[in-house]
Amino acid sequence: MTPLREWLKPPKSLLLILFLLTLVSVSALGWFGFKLLEQDRMVQAQRRQERLEQAADRIAATLRGTLAETGERLSAWLTATPSAGKPEEGILLIGSDSAVNAYPEGKLLFYPVPESDPEAPAGLFAEGESLEFLQSQPARAAEVYRRLAESADPARRAGALLRLARVLGKVGRREESAAAYARMATIDDALVAGAPASLVARHALGDATLRDDLLRGRWRVTRGQLEFYAGGALPEDRMAMAEAASQAWNAANPRGQSTLWVGGRPYFAMSRNSGAKRAMLIQSPRIPEVDQAVCAAVDSEGRVVYGRRDRADRAAIRPAAESQLPWTLYVTGADNPPGAGMPASQRFLLLGTGVMVLFLIAGTYFIARAIRREMEVSRMQSDFVSAVSHEFRSPLTSIRHLSEILELGRVPSEERRQVYYSTLVRETRRLQRLVEALLNFGRMEAGARPYRFEECEASALIHRVAGEFDAELAAGRRLELSGPERACAVDGDPDALSVALRNVIDNAFKYSPDGPTVWVEWRVENARVAIQVRDQGLGITAAERRAIFRKFVRGSAAAAANVKGSGVGLAMVRHIVAAHRGEIRLESEPGSGSTFVILLPAALTAMVEP
Structure with missing residues (x-):
């Protein structure tokens, strides 16, 4: 392992200092980038909350206006029957404690109060029922019922036909019994046994279209009558709406608003009165939509009547008492679409920080590379000087040695003298080539050769x-x-x-x-x-x-x-x-x-x- 003092010697000390400075700079830049990102997130969160508050105010104002407009329409419907197809949403009930009409017609499966059509009193049929049940004389009882069935009163005629059909069925005269039921099926404005006469007659005849007519609201029946005569399962949503209408009508205030829960479904009821006459609208709660916002309405018991409440997200809240609305409003931001990612400002900040870090690292790399290259060049130049010095020293040493021998006259023979001269010439040429080579290389490097x-x-x-x-x-x-x-x-x-x-x-x-x-x-x-x-x-x-x-x-x-x-x-x-x-x-x-x-x-x- 290299000792620490070795790292503090040039050039390693310079590279180490450069690395530490780069590390500190990158860390500082990253810290500042993180702080700026956090600050931007706080600003974005504050702006988001401000947008939510504004959206909540708009939703509350719009909802108050919608409820006021609905109240005005109810007051108008008290004096004028709504046109066909009105209202477009929900059920409108107009009537009194004894009779009620539903709009649009045929949408309500059963009514909150029984039908108000007339029904013949039971005493009118006492003679016939005595002959039928007490004296066991069905033929004479049938004669009594036939006579009553010719009455001009539809209620009396319906009661007599019901009993006539029953007696004829007992004695086995099925065709005549069916004919009596068929006559009874034509009577639409009378009751028998508390139910519409035509409904009872068609049920006795086994009419296959009876259930469809009941689902279309052909008769004004109670819930018990609907379940008995329709048979089988009924549409849950329409049954829940009819039940909500019944509960709201029977518990309505003169100028009230209420939220009802039927079968886990919330319904909103609003009513207006004019004397003994009452108008009530029952519908599923609706909240106006606002761009980039999601609204949830919560009743007084904390149940969500509309929308979806996300407790983990920040919301703008408008309490019912403060907003004068039937519910408390929770407004949150809409979910970002898939692929939306972070806001553009944060992406730009991250991109800018990343680019600066990359430039800093790249700059450090190239500086370190340049330092190493310069150090390498310096080392090679040192080696070059050493090598050239050695190359110069060898011929110069030979020339000096031979020149001193010749100068001092220590040559043993003429032949040896010629050898010395040849060596001097060879070493001189070698030295000349070396000098010329260095000069030529210098001119080549400078482009002057x-x-x-x-x-x-x-x-x-x-x-x-x-x-x-x-x-x-x-x-x-x-x-x-x-x-x-x-x-x-x-x-x-x-x-x-x-x-x-x-x-x-x-x-x-x-x-x-x-x-x-x-x-x-x-x-x-x-x-x-x-x-x-x-x-x-x-x-x-x-x-x-x-x-x-x-x-x-x-x-x-x-x-x-x-x-x-x-x-x-x-x-x-x-x-x-x-x-x-x-x-x-x-x-x-x-x-x-x-x-x-x-x-x-x-x-x-x-x-x-x-």
Whole structure:
């Protein structure tokens, strides 16, 4: 584990400080963004509550106006019968304690008070009933009933026909009994046994359409009569509405409003009186709708009569006593539609905060990257100075040593003196090449290196450069050259191309300590002249194949093998080849050697077959 003091040394201390500053900045920015988001949420909640309060006021005002208008219509219906189809919603009852009419007609299944049509008194049929039941003389009883059935009074006629049909049925005269019931079915304005005469007659005849007529409100019946004569299950909603009408009518106040619950359903009743006459409207509670708001109405016992009350959400409340309404109103915000998400202001705030954090992190990354790159360049420059100093020191040391020997006259023989002179010339040339290489690289980097293009033969150029490696050849190394017999001319600067080729061959010798041979081949392919330099040296890893063409960069194999160099040779080669509109390729595997291929545009003469 790296000690803390190591992190406090340059450049790690600078990177650590930069990281800490970035962390603090991002944390502060995130905290401010969170606070702004919370503040925006509070503002949005306050605005939402204000909108709910306004919506509650509008709903309460609209509902008060609706109830007032309904009361005025009830007062008008006390004096004028409503038109057909009115009211459009609910049931309207108009009448007194003894008789009541329902509107729209046929909508109410049963009535809160019995039918007020006349019914014949039982004493009128005492003689016939005595003969029928006490004296067991049905024939004479039938005669009495027939005589009464001819009465002009519909109530007396209906009572007599009912008893006649009964007697005839007892004695087995079914057809005559049915005929009596049929006559009775035509009487609509009389009662028998407390029920409409026609209803009783059709029920006795087994009329299949009786139930449908009952559901259409054909007769004014009570609930018991409806359930008896209709038989079977009846519509729950219509039965609940009729029951609510009965309860409200029998408990109505002169100018009252009430909420009734029947079968778990709420109903609202409003009534108006004029003397003994009364008008009452019974309907399901309705609350006017307002955009972006949901309203719930709650009665005095806390039961929801309309809408849906969400106790978890904030609501604008209008108590019944304060709003002068029959219910307490709870107004909440409407649910957001699917996909609506958070408000636009919050999305913009999150987006802005996120963008600033990303810019801050990205800026820190690029600054750290630039610092590391500068530090790396500084290190490579230091290595370059060290390597160049060593490159200068070797020839200078040889020149100084040999010059002192010659100056002091310590040369043992003339032959040895010539050897010293040759060495001085060779080391001087080596030093000159090194200086020229550095000067040329500097001019190339500055874009001030002039190129003098001319047509030159690749074969002659390669043989000339190869002749500069006599020292390597004398040490037992081999340089094998091969190429086609036909001309391979290129348009280029011979001196610059010589520098490039010399650097590549020199690297091949330096990085091939165990491989004595370097192969140089040239050829024409695809209108370009290819010069290939191959060795069996250390090789280059895939990760370093692009980096070694940058200035001051040397491969890891060079450092491992302690091979000396300046790190600008291949960078200079890349500059020269690019200036000639060519390219350089590299194929290499660690331990298997490297192959450099310089591709240059061929001159026109090289592309013409001999």
